[in-house]
Amino acid sequence: MNTVKHATADHPIHELIARRWSPYAFADRPVSDEDLRSLFEAARWAASSYNEQPWSYLVARKSDAAAFEQMLSCLVEGNQAWAAAAPVLALGCTSTRFARNNNPNAAAVHDLGLASANLTLEATARGLFVHQMIGIVPARARAVYQIPEDVQPLTALAIGYAADPDNLPEKYQARDLSPRPRKALAQFVFGGAWGTASDLVR
Amino acid sequence: MNTVKHATADHPIHELIARRWSPYAFADRPVSDEDLRSLFEAARWAASSYNEQPWSYLVARKSDAAAFEQMLSCLVEGNQAWAAAAPVLALGCTSTRFARNNNPNAAAVHDLGLASANLTLEATARGLFVHQMIGIVPARARAVYQIPEDVQPLTALAIGYAADPDNLPEKYQARDLSPRPRKALAQFVFGGAWGTASDLVR
Numbered sequence: 540m541n542t543v544k545h546a547t548a549d550h551p552i553h554e555l556i557a558r559r560w561s562p563y564a565f566a567d568r569p570v571s572d573e574d575l576r577s578l579f580e581a582a583r584w585a586a587s588s589y590n591e592q593p594w595s596y597l598v599a600r601k602s603d604a605a606a607f608e609q610m611l612s613c614l615v616e617g618n619q620a621w622a623a624a625a626p627v628l629a630l631g632c633t634s635t636r637f638a639r640n641n642n643p644n645a646a647a648v649h650d651l652g653l654a655s656a657n658l659t660l661e662a663t664a665r666g667l668f669v670h671q672m673i674g675i676v677p678a679r680a681r682a683v684y685q686i687p688e689d690v691q692p693l694t695a696l697a698i699g700y701a702a703d704p705d706n707l708p709e710k711y712q713a714r715d716l717s718p719r720p721r722k723a724l725a726q727f728v729f730g731g732a733w734g735t736a737s738d739l740v741r
Numbered sequence: 742m743n744t745v746k747h748a749t750a751d752h753p754i755h756e757l758i759a760r761r762w763s764p765y766a767f768a769d770r771p772v773s774d775e776d777l778r779s780l781f782e783a784a785r786w787a788a789s790s791y792n793e794q795p796w797s798y799l800v801a802r803k804s805d806a807a808a809f810e811q812m813l814s815c816l817v818e819g820n821q822a823w824a825a826a827a828p829v830l831a832l833g834c835t836s837t838r839f840a841r842n843n844n845p846n847a848a849a850v851h852d853l854g855l856a857s858a859n860l861t862l863e864a865t866a867r868g869l870f871v872h873q874m875i876g877i878v879p880a881r882a883r884a885v886y887q888i889p890e891d892v893q894p895l896t897a898l899a900i901g902y903a904a905d906p907d908n909l910p911e912k913y914q915a916r917d918l919s920p921r922p923r924k925a926l927a928q929f930v931f932g933g934a935w936g937t938a939s940d941l942v943r
Contacts, residue, residue: 548785548786552782556862576941576942580752584758586861649895650854660755660859673847673848684931728798731811
């Protein structure tokens with residue numbers, strides 16, 4: 540049984556955006572290779588500055604226990620506690636310099652976000668869930684995967700099917716069962732000056 | 742007449758992801774306030790680290806000529822050339838410190854990307870297009886909109902309906918008419934080491 544946490548949106552939004560949330564409880568059910576390929580294919584078609592496509596993903600499935608444990612060891616302990624149950628883990632990395640001229644890419648981290656959002660919406664369309672984390676140990680990821688200096692390991696993604704949170708530690712259970720709070724539009728959509736709500740959303 | 746640039750995907754992806762692209766040619770047609778509200782509502786429901794929701798957007802519609810010109814002046818000249826035709830401009834900003842403890846938020850820029858990807862997919866669902874730019878003049882944006890020091894203006898977004906690129910300068914026309922090149926999955930989905938394709942995508 541999945542927990543349903545639809546967005547309580549103030550204005551109509553596409554159901555894929557409304558249905559997406561980040562569970563702590565993952566079901567003991569594998570993700571097919573076909574589905575995973577489509578998730579990365581969705582990331583592939585994200586926009587990027589100068590079409591640099593700076594993102595890359597390292598991926599580990601639980602069916603390869605050694606590879607999975609290795610990736611799990613790159614998460615901070617708090618995240619290992621629940622992410623160990625996910626059938627798939629990925630590390631989101633981004634190239635901080637443009638391939639063609641080695642100049643710094645100011646959009647590199649932003650564009651990893653664009654790609655991971657695409658991946659996550661494709662997952663939602665397939666009944667899957669993605670829980671992204673900033674809580675990784677970058678130095679460990681660099682060492683384990685020989686990540687080059689100009690590539691930044693930034694996020695981890697737990698991918699799988701959501702589960703009933705009953706078996707989770709209490710702290711995470713409460714998070715999975717609580718609603719999804721959000722700022723009001725007037726708190727982040729501004730008009731003539733930062734902090735002043737646009738008339739659109741007043 | 743819109744230019745159609747569907748992704749030539751190697752694996753099935755949701756049509757919203759396949760249809761999205763970043764036009765240089767925008768039609769002289771306003772975007773309704775209802776549509777705009779839904780775009781920002783979609784951004785609102787993005788995931789973020791610790792649910793910080795660090796993103797904010799400044800928005801200007803062409804119907805308010807002074808406000809539109811002011812925002813246009815925050816783009817680099819090359820982007821002003823084509824973005825002036827869009828009916829709506831927005832600046833994407835992100836708070837670089839957590840509101841609750843003032844600590845640096847390592848996910849701030851990434852999570853603006855998550856929000857803007859949601860916004861863009863909502864636009865696609867409504868027949869709209871978004872062209873995101875890193876080419877802004879942050880110092881000018883800070884001065885014009887009194888953006889606080891711990892908020893980073895990072896991107897601009899041109900929002901509207903795509904148009905036939907015939908009236909564009911040749912350089913941009915060619916871009917609108919060219920296909921959407923992408924790396925192969927094996928170039929960015931890795932297994933046991935960075936740079937080594939995962940068996941998933943070999």
